Amino acid sequence: MKLLRLKLLLGILLLPLAALATDSDFNGRWRLDAEQSSALDGWSTMDLCIEINGSEVTLQHDMRWRSTRVTETNVVNTRESVNLSNYFRVEQRHMAVYSPKKSVTPVTAGWLDNERTLRLEALVPVEVSQGDATIRIYSEYRLEEGGKKLTLIELHSTRNRPLIYIFRKLSADDTSRP
Amino acid sequence: MVRSLYLSLFCLLSVGSFLCSVGATPAKEAWVMHFDLDWKVASGLPEKAMLISLQGLANRDEAQLYIVHPPDFQWEITEPLYDFYKRKHGVSYTELSTADEALDQFKSSTKGYVVWDKTIGATLNVAFTIAGLEDAVVVSEELIPLVEKHGLQKIDDLRGRYTGQSDAEIYGDAIDRYWAQCNRDKIMLMGGHRGRTMMPGMADWGVRERMFFHDLSADPEEADELILNRRLLTDLNTGAIIFGWHPYGKDTEEQSTMLLSMYGLKMEGLHNLPNLSYNCQFGFTPGFKFTNNHHVALDAKLVAEEKVYIAFVQSDSIGIGVWTKPGRGKLPFAWQVTMNWTAFSPAALEYFHESATPNDYFIGGLSGPGYMYPNNIPADRFPVLMREAEKLMGVLDEHVMEIMDNSVADGNVGNADLFEETVDAYYKAFPNVIGFINGYGPARTRDLRDGRPMLSYDYYIDPKRPRDAVRDDLNELIALNSKRPYFLLVHVRESNDVNSLVEIVDNLEGPVEVVALDQFLKLAASNKTYKTRFRQADDPEHFKGYEF
Numbered sequence: 001m002k003l004l005r006l007k008l009l010l011g012i013l014l015l016p017l018a019a020l021a022t023d024s025d026f027n028g029r030w031r032l033d034a035e036q037s038s039a040l041d042g043w044s045t046m047d048l049c050i051e052i053n054g055s056e057v058t059l060q061h062d063m064r065w066r067s068t069r070v071t072e073t074n075v076v077n078t079r080e081s082v083n084l085s086n087y088f089r090v091e092q093r094h095m096a097v098y099s100p101k102k103s104v105t106p107v108t109a110g111w112l113d114n115e116r117t118l119r120l121e122a123l124v125p126v127e128v129s130q131g132d133a134t135i136r137i138y139s140e141y142r143l144e145e146g147g148k149k150l151t152l153i154e155l156h157s158t159r160n161r162p163l164i165y166i167f168r169k170l171s172a173d174d175t176s177r178p
Numbered sequence: 179m180v181r182s183l184y185l186s187l188f189c190l191l192s193v194g195s196f197l198c199s200v201g202a203t204p205a206k207e208a209w210v211m212h213f214d215l216d217w218k219v220a221s222g223l224p225e226k227a228m229l230i231s232l233q234g235l236a237n238r239d240e241a242q243l244y245i246v247h248p249p250d251f252q253w254e255i256t257e258p259l260y261d262f263y264k265r266k267h268g269v270s271y272t273e274l275s276t277a278d279e280a281l282d283q284f285k286s287s288t289k290g291y292v293v294w295d296k297t298i299g300a301t302l303n304v305a306f307t308i309a310g311l312e313d314a315v316v317v318s319e320e321l322i323p324l325v326e327k328h329g330l331q332k333i334d335d336l337r338g339r340y341t342g343q344s345d346a347e348i349y350g351d352a353i354d355r356y357w358a359q360c361n362r363d364k365i366m367l368m369g370g371h372r373g374r375t376m377m378p379g380m381a382d383w384g385v386r387e388r389m390f391f392h393d394l395s396a397d398p399e400e401a402d403e404l405i406l407n408r409r410l411l412t413d414l415n416t417g418a419i420i421f422g423w424h425p426y427g428k429d430t431e432e433q434s435t436m437l438l439s440m441y442g443l444k445m446e447g448l449h450n451l452p453n454l455s456y457n458c459q460f461g462f463t464p465g466f467k468f469t470n471n472h473h474v475a476l477d478a479k480l481v482a483e484e485k486v487y488i489a490f491v492q493s494d495s496i497g498i499g500v501w502t503k504p505g506r507g508k509l510p511f512a513w514q515v516t517m518n519w520t521a522f523s524p525a526a527l528e529y530f531h532e533s534a535t536p537n538d539y540f541i542g543g544l545s546g547p548g549y550m551y552p553n554n555i556p557a558d559r560f561p562v563l564m565r566e567a568e569k570l571m572g573v574l575d576e577h578v579m580e581i582m583d584n585s586v587a588d589g590n591v592g593n594a595d596l597f598e599e600t601v602d603a604y605y606k607a608f609p610n611v612i613g614f615i616n617g618y619g620p621a622r623t624r625d626l627r628d629g630r631p632m633l634s635y636d637y638y639i640d641p642k643r644p645r646d647a648v649r650d651d652l653n654e655l656i657a658l659n660s661k662r663p664y665f666l667l668v669h670v671r672e673s674n675d676v677n678s679l680v681e682i683v684d685n686l687e688g689p690v691e692v693v694a695l696d697q698f699l700k701l702a703a704s705n706k707t708y709k710t711r712f713r714q715a716d717d718p719e720h721f722k723g724y725e726f
Contacts, residue, residue: 039647041640042591042619068588068720092651093591094643096620096636097658101716129624129636129708130659158657159650160687 024115025147026050026057030167031178038163042093045178048150048167050141055079057109057118061088064178076109076120083107089124089137090154090165098127116143204241204459209283210260210271212246217377219296224318225277227294227302227378228325230452231309231316234385236284237455243284244271244456252450253379254502255526259457262529266463277321281328289313290333291325299376300348301336303368303391306381307356308334310388346402349392353406360390362415367434369393369425370449379450380422383522386455389421396437397429398724411441417562419518419548423449432721436551436585440724442559444548446518457523466528470540470575473510473694476612479629482701484662485689488652489698490679491615491635493543493580494672505676507535509683512695514543514580517570527574539694541615542571543580551583552600553713564607571611578695579608581616586719590619590638590671593720595713601625601632613699615667624708631702636666641673649682656688665702 032046040046047062055078063070072088087105091097103125110119118141126133136157143150152165170176211229216222229245236243244263247256263269274280292314294305305316314333317325322332340348366384368391371377384391394407411420420443424434438445474480492500493514500506501513519527531540545552547566555563571579581604586593594617596604604614605627614632616623621634636655639648655666670679683692693701702708 039644041643041647041651065591066589092654094619094638094640095651095655096622096634097655098622126658127622128655128658129622129634130661130664131709133658133660135658156654158654160653161646161650 024052025143025169026118026141026150027052028172029062029170029174030150031170033166033168036166038165040090041095043090046090046165047170047178048152061090062178063090065093069177074107076107078109078111078118081106081108087122087124089122089135090163096129100125100127100132112140113142117141204267204269206267206269208242208244208263208269208271208456209274209280210244210246211274211280213248213251215248215251217371217375219299219374219376223376224296224321227306227376227381228315228317228321229277229280230378230381231306231314231385232280232284232288233453234310234382234455235287235313235315237382237459238287238386241456241459243274243280245452247379247452249502252448253452255529256452258502258533259453259526259529262525263460266528267460267525277324278327281315281325281330285328285330287313288315288330290331291315291317291322292333293317293319293322293335293337295337295340298336298340298343298348299372300345300393301340302376302378303366303393304336304340304348304352304356305334306366306368306378306384306391307352307360307389310385311356311359344402345394346400346406349394349403349406352390352392353409357390357410357413359388361388362413363418364389365410365414365418365420366391367393367420367422367424367445368449369428369434370423372425372427377450379452380448380454382452382456383421383454383458393425393428395425395428396433398433400428403428407437411438411443414441414443416442416559418443420445421447421454423447430589430721432584432587432589435549436554436721437724439551439554439585440556442556442563444518444546444550444563446516446522446548454522457525458521460525462524462528468527468531468540468573468575470577471534471536471538471694472575472577473539473697474612474700476577476610478700480697480700480704482663482665482705483689485691486656486662486664486666486686487698487701488666488668488683488686488690488692489695490668490670490692491541491580491695492670492672493582493618500670500672500675501530501533503675505680507537508676508680509692510537510539510694510697511670511676512539512541512578515540515574515576516544517542517567517574518548520570520573537694539696540574540576541578541580541695542567542574542576543582545581545583549582551585552581552604553583553597554585557603560603561607564604568608568610577610577612578699579604579611579614581614582618583616584618585723586721587619588720590640592619593713593717594618594621595634595711595717596623598712601712604632605630612696613703615695615699618669622711623713625710625712626703626706629703631699631706633665633667633699633702633708635669638669639671639674639679641671645678645682649685652682653687656686656690659707661707662689663701663705663707665698665708667698 049060120139150167294301366389395403617635
């Protein structure tokens with residue numbers, strides 16, 4: 001009974017935060033500004049579609065390589081760690097680094113800077129020529145004031161320099177794809 | 179000993195076959211034209227097409243006309259090779275500055291002209307087919323007065339014949355009319371650039387050899403064209419060669435190469451490779467023998483240290499690569515040789531060998547005695563083709579075979595792996611190589627048998643990728659493959675420059691050593707830190723292939 005009350009209280013306290021996130025400027029379709037970003041490799045263009053529903057954040061990657069289109073989605077939760085099969089990373093496709101067929105990627109997420117920054121930390125299993133390995137990827141999705149620009153900073157445990165992707169928000173009636 | 183006698187005999191037969199095909203020593207007096215880079219249908223193409231058809235006819239019985247292209251043409255070697263012919267074969271050239279001069283010089287080689295329709299690209303291919311069969315030059319209508327000025331008569335006129343017809347209808351008609359008379363050992367897939375720019379640089383060879391020209395699609399989505407394409411492939415003689423290149427925008431290189439491989443045929447490209455009608459008539463200079471820059475003996479045993487070993491390979495045919503650019507020789511580099519050039523362009527191979535630095539190492543490929551995808555070669559044709567490849571590697575003094583199968587890849591990304599039975603077949607077919615390398619983009623086929631590794635590319639250097647990003651990618655691979663030694667095989671796309679690679683190598687992290695490919699494979703044989711893997715049935719496939 002005591003536990004139930006505690007849960008209710010916690011729910012009431014978190015409700016405004018969840019509602020705030022649902023109306024977030026993060027929501028919508030974002031298009032990569034390739035000129036300002038780290039170079040993609042094996043991808044020509046990228047859109048990022050973000051949808052926040054309570055503590056659940058859906059990150060849909062709409063990728064294009066020549067005539068090939070790939071859409072992959074990661075759903076993370078800012079309240080709890082999730083284990084994602086088929087976790088999608090914006091990989092450098094000219095490297096022999098593959099996703100193992102049966103693998104699970106633990107991902108933690110959270111809000112920072114008054115919900116202006118979404119933080120993700122993922123332990124991504126990969127297959128390389130010597131066998132299995134793991135890349136720890138720390139990502140911050142930083143929303144610029146005005147809500148028109150999104151900066152994704154991605155730091156790999158296996159890279160000494162971050163990958164930085166800049167996105168511009170598309171208007172709600174823009175249904176174009178990359 | 180038996181093997182070396184066999185190879186010597188093969189060399190003699192090869193040279194003999196050149197002489198037989200020529201019937202005489204190549205001419206010491208010849209003519210040269212210099213082309214510009216304008217291949218637009220609306221401007222430069224029509225005259226070039228006419229001159230290239232004329233070249234094929236002029237060179238039919240003896241080597242008379244050579245074309246030099248600007249240094250930034252895809253095939254950069256035409257000028258160096260021109261110098262080579264003068265220097266090593268003693269050829270004296272007279273410059274022909276205009277089409278008028280060329281027609282004046284060689285009009286006796288032609289019996290007339292055939293008119294193609296500039297608004298229907300496929301008619302140029304039909305015209306080239308007729309040109310080979312009827313000894314004609316191809317002209318668009320504005321060139322008719324020029325050829326008639328030289329007394330040439332109209333043999334055929336395609337204007338209006340194919341108006342409103344699809345490519346399938348046009349080629350269907352051309353097959354009915356001409357295929358029975360065409361060469362069945364060679365066919366010209368004159369694809370490549372289409373639309374406003376066309377680049378039929380290889381047409382001289384097709385005209386000389388009376389080939390059927392087409393640019394039919396290999397895409398199953400274009401079933402009407404695919405049916406005709408397959409009919410032509412079916413009709414070819416066993417062991418035939420498809421010259422040219424797949425048509426851009428109609429199908430993909432992967433589809434086209436997969437299709438011809440399924441028939442046990444091989445590809446020799448590209449569509450714009452110039453001067454084969456001339457080059458084919460020269461053998462090697464007297465006393466010339468291929469001597470590769472081996473760094474280890476075939477039976478050598480090396481021991482790898484605890485470091486990262488890197489080997490660089492360029493496989494897009496050395497004639498279109500960085501060979502003529504500054505920086506070559508600063509790093510050990512392996513170059514995949516187009517082995518069939520022993521028959522079609524021996525002087526080009528001799529030129530490459532004579533200008534090689536100690537850091538340049540030649541390897542065989544691609545997949546066999548021509549460009550083909552081995553996962554798709556019929557089992558009964560595989561040993562025959564690989565015997566041919568092994569002989570060519572013997573002539574060229576090559577100890578490493580490069581394999582590529584992109585049939586289910588997506589350009590230079592995706593699945594480029596070999597089935598285990600394909601790997602088995604290579605080990606069986608090439609008992610005397612140091613090892614094999616596989617891929618184009620990255621791949622993960624790896625094995626080690628009898629001290630001979632098969633390794634795939636761990637990295638492909640896209641020439642457009644910023645150099646600092648290439649450095650970071652390589653450093654990430656080094657971090658992920660943390661056991662030492664780590665064997666990092668890198669494919670260098672042809673338009674990269676070597677100087678930028680030197681800088682990248684200087685900024686890699688860890689105990690890194692760049693070694694020649696033969697050393698690399700011997701070192702990889704000494705400590706297998708890589709996992710054995712073959713293509714698996716549930717690996718991703720971009721193209722689902724063909725149904726027989």
